Amino acid sequence: MVSKRDIKILTELLDLSDVKVISHSLHAEIGIILQTESKKSYSTCPKCGTISHKLHQNHRHIIKDLPFGEKSVYLEINRRQFKCEKCRKPFSEDLDFVRKKRTYTKRLAHQIIQEVLENDIHTIASKEIVTTEEIERMLKDASEELLDSKPLNLKRLGIDEIAVIKGKGNYCAVLVDLDTSKLLVILSDRTQDIIKKTLVGWGTEVLEQIEEVSIDLWKGYKTLVTELMPKAQVVADRFHVMVQINKELDTQRKQEKRNVEQLIKKAKTSSKKAEYEKTLAGINKSKYVLLKNESDLNEEQKTKLIQVKKVSSILKVMHEFKEKIRTIFNKTNNWYTEVFKLGIGTSIAKQYFPNSNNTVIRWFDEIIAYFDNRTNSGRVEGINNKLKLIKRSAYGFRNFENFRVRCLLSWHFNC
Incomplete structure (x- = not known):
């Protein structure tokens, strides 16, 4: 038999408003089962709001609760059914701690x-x-x-x-x-x-x-x-603009590499082949240093960037143009003049970044809208x-x- 003291302790440990423990049992392979009851003897009709004390029937079932240590805890609850004296229809009480039809x-x-x-x-x-x-x-x-x-x-x-x-x-x-x-x-x-x-x-x-x-x-x-x-x-996202510029830069890097590889295969003298191999060595493994922000490069990467620019004048021009555009987005205050100077209409943009140049022309109003509040x-x-x-x-x-x-x-x- 469970003592009143045990009931009080278990009720306090359960810590559910208006709910009391009336008995408990421990099953080795299942866990702790607490039989509970509501402290209230009434419920409110969800249709008309009338308080009813007239119990119609009991509906007992078991639900899972927070475990106690390594022990699973189950509550045997009673979702009582009352009969509304005004509506003359039965209704199930609403329990704050468990949703209806949930286990x-x-x-x-x-x-x-x-x-x-x-x-x-x-x-x-x-x-x-x-x-x-x-x-x-x-x-x-x-x-x-x-x-x-x-x-x-x-x-x-x-x-x-x-x-x-x-x-x-x-x-x-x-x-x-x-x-x-x-x-x-x-x-x-x-x-x-x-x-x-x-x-x-x-x-x-x-x-x-x-x-x-x-x-x-x-x-x-x-x-x-x-x-x-x-x-x-409408603000065109600056990062997507830079993604397109970087894409064209990387496409050119790949093309430069393929061109040099073809020249190596066709080289008729050892001196020419050595010259082309030196160029290829400079271009190899240069994707990261060309596409990453130059200010974020470490010393080894900066050295590699210098090597790339030395062996490829095209990649040098394209990389420097990319960095200038990035600087406009990041730092410039007098952006209006700089956008026209380095954006649309420049020979570099048209020659080396044709897709990006066309994008800037189509989205010019949305791109410069970025500078109002630098929204991205x-x-x-x-x-x-x-x-x-x-x-x-x-x-x-x-x-x-x-x-x-x-x-x-x-x-x-x-x-």
């Missing part, structure tokens, strides 16, 4: 979600406290309030994408609050229709308060912003990197919806 307490779900956000579903499920299916249900329950939520005080929006499966051409759209560095939405695709549906769902009140939108160099994003956010300034998608890229880490551990998620929920909770779950 675990809310606090256990909260702890499991925290652990999943730091690991993955399979790792947590392997502890055998809850099953994989229960974890997925916990995540969906926690994300319900996110489905209909709208951004608050959104002023600067970032739109980008991330590959769902690398190399497969499948991308999902990512919408980010640039001021709070929070993921707002992750969508299963990046089509205009899907993104538009989400933006329209936010309502004109949210869309009209957006002042800037940072996008990559895709016309579809620009069209959406122009159509739905008339007060917002750097924070979006940071979020994308975290999403990639989540994706690597997403083998515990059976579909995109579970992955989406996992991503949103990483930024919005109230720990």
